[in-house]
Structures are given as C-alpha cells and as structure tokens.
Amino acid sequence: STAASTSPTASAVPFSFEIHPPRTDAGLPALCETIGHLAAARPQFISVTFGAGGSTGGRSLEVLTHILRETDVPPLAHLTCVGNRYEGATALIREFLDAGIESFLALRGDPPAGVDEDDVDLGDLESAAHLVQLIHRVQAERAPYTEAAIPGVPGAARLGRPRKAEIAVAAFPNGHPRSRHPREDIDALLAKQAAGATFAITQLFFHADDYLGFVCRARDAGVTIPILPGIMPITSPARLRRVLELSGEELPVELSVALEVEPTGEGRREVGVAHAAALARDVLAGGAPGIHLYAFNNHETVLATLREAGVLIDHDCKEPVR
C-alpha cells in the first residue's frame, strides 16, 4: 500500500526523534529500515548524533543523507566542538551544507571514553555558543540551494526545496553535571540564544516538574526560544544505569524498582513505555511545545510511547515510507 494510505493520523502535537549512526556499515540496512518506520509517523525532524572526536562523524553524514533522500522528513545534524578546531569545524559545516543538510544541533560534545573532562582539547571552539555562531557564519556565506545547482542528483528536488534552517542547542533541566549552580545552565542557554540558536532540546529527565520548573526559570531569565523536552523510554535496568552514568541524572527510584521487579523483557518494555508516555502527557499538559524522543535506533518503543501518550492517534502503519 502507499505511504499516504498507511500513514498514521498524527495529532497537532509536534514530535521528533533522535537516532545514532551504527557502529559499523553492517548496521546501516537495519537503521534505514527503522528510519522508514519513524518517517512514516511524520515527525518534524529526525536528528542524528555525532560521535565526539569524529568517531562516527562520517557515518552520521551518511545517515543524514539517507533521511534527506529517502524520506520527506527534514534531518537535523548534531555537531560537536570537542576534537574540532575552527578550520576543521568550518570544513565540516560546509561538507554538511554541501550534502543538503541545513539544520543542526550545536553541542560542546563529551570527551571520548576514558578521557577526563579537564584533559579534553576543546580547540578554538570553547562552547556550543561559539559553534552556533560559526554555523550561522558559514550558512550566511552560502547561496540558497537550487535544483539547478545539483543536476542529476537523485532527490535534487528535495534538496532544492527551501526550508527554514534551524540551529538547535542542548538544555539541562537538572543542570549539566559540570555546572556549579542552576543559574549557570540558564546563562549557558541565554548565551546560545544570543548566538542565534532557534530552539533547545533538553537532556532526558524523569519528572515533569524538572522540565516545567526549568522552563519557568529560563523564561524568567529571558529565554524566549522553544524548549523541546527530550524523553527517553527506558526499557531495562541496564539501559537505566547507562543513561544515569552518561547524564549524571539522579536515580528515578520508582521507575528503577518497576523495571527491576518485572520478570519479562516485554513487561519491562511496557513499564518503560508507560513511564515515558505519562511524562510526555504531563509536560504537554504543562505547555511543552512538542516531544523529542530518544529512539535508540528502535522505532517500536518510541512509536508505542507516542500512541500511549495520545500524540499518535492511529498508528497502524505497517510499511515504512521509502
């Protein structure tokens, strides 16, 4: 059946997904399949993470280009400062723009595994705000894409379609693990807004009040850009331990216990989906402008979350959009 007849009925609530490039080329076909399923739900965008130090940088562009050519969903490219010098970052931004990628999530980046924060070479770009400025500068020196500029390229019509270029940035409702006081995170967000960021996506959080309180404080301080809540359905105790380690978030005791006592994988998946869906409903009720879901390259869990949250009303899509 056609994409149109199998597409789910989405509510007016905007949503988006984050995926990551596969570690090896062998993982690409499965990810492309997943992208097809995610795209069929008609998200606002699909973002693709970028490995610090460029470890999966090349494959990141490959995945972004696949989204651009094979779906109607705008791709959004994560880019990081860590491991990038000014010239290198400029060349990278040009390479992404040349490939037709116009929207970015500008990040400072995390140190590569095993490297201490203090030993990280941040290069000339010391913060995400500097990267936002650089992306703006490189974008400004380019003429808009036209179909004529890239004759014979499959998907050229899509590449030529004018789109609003977005520059997203990260926000930390419960504080960045390295920040010394809550105000520092708001100041960092204000700096990124001043540099030209068009919206923010939050680090994952486990309680709606974490997000809603942060948005309130940010608005009071003068942040006007939309702040999209980042939500991660967590479907196993091992995954929970890993994300707490990476994000520095506090252990969500109820979710942790519910996952631990659940004997089956299917049961744990239901716990994770129910928790994420409740969080999505609560932040939307509190005024969130949409939902950004960390998909972990698995479409079923995030689509189930959106259905349970009432954001995807009738997702009966069996076939991915190609």
Ligand code: FAD
């Ligand atoms: P900045 O805006 O430059 O700083 C963020 C915060 O860190 C500020 O609040 C500031 O107060 C505090 N801070 C920074 N340095 C210090 C310091 N030395 N001392 C005290 N406080 C400090 N990482 C990747 O490598 N690849 C990705 O694709 C990726 N995607 C992400 C997507 C999202 C939605 C989020 C939330 C994070 C992502 N990260 C990714 C992780 C991110 O790079 C790290 O959290 C990084 O440490 C901070 O990035 P930033 O852009 O917020 O940095």
